[in-house]
Amino acid sequence: xxxxxxxxxxxxxxxxxxxxxxxxxxxxxxxxxxxxxxxxxxxxxxxxxxxxxxxxxxxxxxxxxxxxxxxxxxxxxxxxxxxxxxxxxxxxxxxxxxxxxxxxxxxxxxxxxxxxxxxxxxxxxxxxxxxxxxxxxxxxxxxxxxxxxxxxxxxxxxxxxxxxxxxxxxxxxxxxxxxxxxxxxxxxxxxxxxxxxxxxxxxxxxxxxxxxxxxxxxxxxxxxxxxxxxxxxxxxxxxxxxxxxxxxxxxxxxxxxxxxxxxxxxxxxxxxxxxxxxxxxxxxxxxxxxxxxxxxxxxxxxxxxxxxxxxxxxxxxxxxxxxxxxxxxxxxxxxxxxxxxxxxxxxxxxxxxxxxx
Numbered sequence: 074x075x076x077x078x079x080x081x082x083x084x085x086x087x088x089x090x091x092x093x094x095x096x097x098x099x100x101x102x103x104x105x106x107x108x109x110x111x112x113x114x115x116x117x118x119x120x121x122x123x124x125x126x127x128x129x130x131x132x133x134x135x136x137x138x139x140x141x142x143x144x145x146x147x148x149x150x151x152x153x154x155x156x157x158x159x160x161x162x163x164x165x166x167x168x169x170x171x172x173x174x175x176x177x178x179x180x181x182x183x184x185x186x187x188x189x190x191x192x193x194x195x196x197x198x199x200x201x202x203x204x205x206x207x208x209x210x211x212x213x214x215x216x217x218x219x220x221x222x223x224x225x226x227x228x229x230x231x232x233x234x235x236x237x238x239x240x241x242x243x244x245x246x247x248x249x250x251x252x253x254x255x256x257x258x259x260x261x262x263x264x265x266x267x268x269x270x271x272x273x274x275x276x277x278x279x280x281x282x283x284x285x286x287x288x289x290x291x292x293x294x295x296x297x298x299x300x301x302x303x304x305x306x307x308x309x310x311x312x313x314x315x316x317x318x319x320x321x322x323x324x325x326x327x328x329x330x331x332x333x334x335x336x337x338x339x340x341x342x343x344x345x346x347x348x349x350x351x352x353x354x355x356x357x358x359x360x361x362x363x364x365x366x367x368x369x370x371x372x373x374x375x376x377x378x379x380x381x382x383x384x385x386x387x388x389x390x391x392x393x394x395x396x397x398x399x400x401x402x403x404x405x406x407x408x409x410x411x412x413x414x415x416x417x418x419x420x421x422x423x424x425x426x427x428x429x430x
Contacts, residue, residue, distance in 0.1 A: 094126045097182050098135050105130050125155065125318065129189060133176050134315075137184035153235060154318045159185040160234040161226070161317050168225050171218060171313040192303030192312030199306070200340045207309040212343035214311035215302065219328065219344075220351040223291040228322060231292050236321045245371035247278050253374050262377055263370075273366035280363060286354050293328025295319040298335040325356055326364040333361045 095116050099106040108114045114131035128135045138155045162175040162185070177186035193199075200208065231237060251274045253259055254267075263270050281288060294301075296319040303313040329348075333341050341358050349356045 094135070094137055094184070095128050095130075097137075097179070097184065098128060098130060098186075101180060102130075102177065102186075105133075132189050133186045134173065134189050135177075135184055135186045137179070137182060155183055155185070157235055158317045158320070161236065161320055162187060164230065164234065165225060168221075170221055170225065171311060172317070173313070173315060190303055190313035190315060191305075193306055194300055195302040195304045195311075196299050197336050199304070200337055203309060208340060209343055211304065211309060211311060212340060213347045215297070215314075215332075216344050216347035216351060218311065218314055219294065219297075219348055222294060222320075223352070226292045228290070228292075231322050236292060237290075238321065245368065245375075247274060247281060247367060250274055250367065250371050250374060251278060254370070258377060259374065262373060270366065270370050273363055274370055277363045277367040280360055284355055284360075287325050287356060287360075290322040290324060291328075292320060293323050293325065295321060295323060295328050295331065297329070297332040324364070325352075325354065326361045327368070329356070329361050330365050330368075333358060333365070 095118075099109060105114070108131065109116055117129040119127055119129060125136050126139050136155060136158070159175070159178065162173060165172065166175055171190070173187035173190055175185060175187055179185060195211075200211070203211065226236075228237075251271075254271050254274055260267050294314060294317065296316055297314070301314060301316045302311070303315065304310060305312050325348075329341070329345060332344060338358060341361075345356050345358060345361070
């Protein structure tokens with residue numbers, strides 16, 4: 074755990090901003106302070122997420138809880154996420170994984186430093202431009218990372234690091250969700266989309282019963298999106314994976330949901346094929362899609378009854394359903410862009426817009 078008193082760290086983090094965070098880093102790291110002051114190195118603030126401040130100082134990256142108000146997630150959960158990422162990096166310090174290495178643990182504030190990985194951000198456009206063999210190799214690199222991560226941390230140790238739960242994920246009982254789908258409230262909630270969602274939940278239950286080997290929860294990165302996957306455009310190989318704030322024990326299809334959302338469908342298929350071969354399990358894009366849809370149904374039902382979840386119904390359920398979903402007979406059109414959208418690009422749109430395709 075980070076070396077600090079939790080309540081004090083939470084109080085300070087609530088009022089923290091990027092400049093104050095940099096001041097806190099340099100206060101504890103006089104070696105960096107002198108270099109920044111002399112101009113030998115620069116401090117850079119990359120794009121900030123909703124839950125963390127990030128500062129790059131020389132060859133190190135520093136993170137602390139941002140504590141931005143977010144419906145359904147409390148400040149203590151955000152700080153706990155920073156704690157968990159720190160502990161996971163510390164646990165895997167000697168592992169041969171393409172991920173950052175811990176360099177510093179804050180003493181006065183809940184923050185930590187890690188090595189800055191080399192590489193460019195892997196975008197969906199980058200993936201589309203790859204030759205088939207290069208695309209397959211890159212998919213294998215990502216699958217190998219996921220398999221190695223899953224095998225590197227025993228479940229018991231992950232629980233000790235509080236990696237068994239995530240405030241960003243609904244851990245639901247699919248059969249209970251299926252029973253609720255028969256209620257008049259569910260029919261009214263999903264309207265014209267009711268039959269589709271009902272079938273999605275049925276398909277998920279059927280898949281889970283036929284594939285018990287994938288029911289065990291394993292450690293997954295759970296945020297494999299553009300910005301967190303780095304590669305070398307020259308060698309076409311993976312150079313690293315960053316941002317482990319959402320890493321936790323979960324079922325395998327949950328761990329690949331972000332990859333499915335953000336990258337071309339054929340690339341997702343390749344990653345899943347390679348992962349399945351490495352782990353000797355069955356996992357396909359259809360199964361990831363079915364799980365994602367069933368989880369979304371659980372979000373909708375939980376928000377409707379207001380039990381255990383404080384997320385806004387308008388922001389997180391009704392809006393997405395109305396604006397991003399279309400009736401099964403009318404699949405949503407591909408997003409319009411300035412460039413002609415290739416089939417792979419159309420397939421790489423948000424998963425919500427592809428559920429009916």
